[in-house]
Every structure is written in C-alpha cells, then in structure tokens.
Amino acid sequence: MAYKTFVTLMLLSLLASSALAQAPGAAPTAAPTKSPASPTPAPTKAATPPTASAQAPTVAPPVSAPTTSPSASSPSKVTAAAPTGLAPTSSPPAPLGPSAGVSAGEAAVSEGGGLKLFVFGDSYADTGNFEAVKRPGNPFNYPLGMTWPGKPAGRPSDGYVLTDILALFFNTSAPPTYSLWEKNSSAAESELKNGMNFAFGGSGALTTWENVTLSVQLRQFKQLVESKVFTPSDLQDSVAVLSSIGNDYYFYLRTKNASLTELRDYMKKVRTTILEVVEGLSKMGIKKILANFFISSHDQILVDHNKHFKESIDAIAKRDNMKIVVLDYDKLLDAAKAMYDKEKGNTNDDCCRLLPQYKGNYTMFCGDKDGTGKKVYTLCQDPAQYFYFSRGHLSHDGWKKMDTVLLGSKILEPLRS
Known part of the structure; x- marks a missing residue:
C-alpha cells in the first residue's frame, strides 16, 4: 500500500471511530488499531502546488505535460543522533554503468551551475545524509541508483x-x-555554489524515528551562515526547499492510541513547527521557499488543518515580501500516476520489495543482505515499468513523470525570477 494512502486511511479511521463514539446511543468504541503497513523511514506523497507571489493559493497541476560561495573555516557542527540499528554488512557489488536511457539533461544534475538550493526535510529530498549517519559502515547497495x-x-x-x-x-x-560537509568540508567546498542539502530520511517536523527534525536542520544551516560559509547574497540568490510528506503522522499513528483531541493537538504542533522553520528562513534572508507537504482533504479536520496552515503561510509571505509555493502533493501525485497508468502500468507495487519477514524492519533497505549473504528483497525486471521503486519511494521514471506534471502546471515559475 502506498505510504500516502496508508496515512490517509489511518487518519480517516481515527476520525470515523471518534464520530461513532460521539453518535447518540452509540456503544463505546476502542481506539483504532494500527494497520501493519510498512513504509520506509521516509515519507510519501502530498499534493499539487499553488500560484506563488506574495500569497500562494494552491492550484492543481494539469495532467497534460508541456514539454561560490566563499571558502570558510569549518564551523562547529550540529550533530545528529548516533548511528543505531544498522543493517547487516554486505559487500557492495560492482557499480553498473549509467543507463542508456539517461539524457544529457539528467546527467547535468550532478554538474551544477545555477542558483543555490537549500534543502530540508525527509527521504523524498535526502541525497545522502541518512546513509552517511545511520549506515557509515554499510552504504546503500545495488539496485539503488541502478x-x-x-x-x-x-x-x-x-x-x-x-x-x-x-x-x-x-x-x-x-x-x-x-x-x-561535516565529514570533509574541503571535499564539499567546490559544490557550495549549489547550496546544501540538510534533508534526513525518516525525519519530520517533530521527532519521529529520527531526531534530525526540521528545527535541527535549520540550526545546522544557521551555523553555516553564522560561520560565513554562506553569505547574505548567497541566501538572496537561492530557493529553500521544505519536504515533509507524512513521517510525523505515520510515526504518531503507529505509536500512539490517540484520541481525536490528541490528534488535533498533534497536528497543530506539526503545523506550528513548520511555520517556525519558515519564519526562521525568512529572518535569515531567504526570500523564496518551495514547500512540499502531506495535504489531504478527506475530512473536515484535515480541511481545517490545511486552511489554517495556508492562511499562516500567506501571512508570512505577504508580511516579508516572500515568494512561497506550497505543493499540493496529493494532487500532483495523482496527476503523475494517471499519466503513468496510461503509458506504462504499475502504480501500486514497488519494483524492489523486501521479503515478508523484513517488512516491519526499518533498518533494512532494498539492496541489503542478511547475515548469511542472502538478499532480503526481490527485484522487478524493469524499474521503468513501476511508478514506485521501494517502500513507497518513487522510481526514477516516477520522479520524471512528476517533473513533467510540475512543468505543465507552471507552478514553480515565480521562483525562477
């Protein structure tokens, strides 16, 4: 089951149970039992974007597609949690050559040359922080990156x-x-012209399986700015990316027998924390923000949550003369999947699946082996035929389809200028 779907069903289950409990003459109902679905320490999907200028109303993207920093002495580091729960060590296979289907534009992702991106959030945006901190002696293996x-x-x-x-x-x-940067600042120095990525797989606005929250990531960024690794002009010529697709809610619903009141309070804490991070970025001089959040409108409590969140975001954007685009990831995802359904096929299953006995083990990943050297996963024949690759994370082709929808929606255009 896709991660977004699971979180939505869990929220609706709790809301339905609460409604039954409050119905006249209804027998008391127990708190909802948590389904054993198993997404990865990284969240999933949320909706489509809004038009951004001083305010950012949410607009669903169309389904059709169109087509130096100065060096500085290394600052003191804000450290993450000590590595725990590593998967069994296995020797990495020889890397494969690049896919024949990768275009020159795709290859340019690793070359750079435009404005800076400062990235915060979860595994939907993480390009190596989780792996470096949580698996220092056991890096990701093939078929990841294949x-x-x-x-x-x-x-x-x-x-x-x-x-x-x-x-x-x-x-x-x-x-x-x-x-x-923490490990070898000189190695990262030549790439600082592109910004920095603080996103950490499994994280959320609040503490989840990981304690590298959005607030911790913001403090890491602030330290670098205070140490003059990045200058005020660097921040003005940048876009901050916030990705928080549901780890908070998944973690909370899996670990708590929450009442409706408790859920409302928790959602408010999540919302408040995200807004504090947006405020913090604004105070540091960031003027453009792209926010990618879990947004759903299946029940009034979720509608209210989104309404309050959007009103607050709009107020900050107007007050500080910022451009803030909030992606309605739910709608964005649905549009991309609809296109994929027509062209390819499988939008329900992962290409790389953990064996049943490992589905609840969040230290195991596609590519891992057990203590005897046996694979803990099965792999499809062609990842390009699958929208999802592993544990609710999109495949390379799935992300390319998302890119097509984003381009067609024109939602990101305000952030170019």
Missing part, C-alpha cells in the same frame, strides 16, 4: 528524488549534503 547514476548515490530510489528534479528545473545541480 538507473541513474548507475550506482548507489545516497537516495532510496533507482535514480532521482525530489531534489534532483528541482535541480533540473532550476538549472543547477543537487547540492552537497550536510553530512559530507
């Missing part, structure tokens, strides 16, 4: 993640990861 760049590249996909398609759109490259 389509692009031809070898594992810190992404939970056979190729692109959100950061990569945004890099293509803005004519830049995926920026270096914060973990690379």
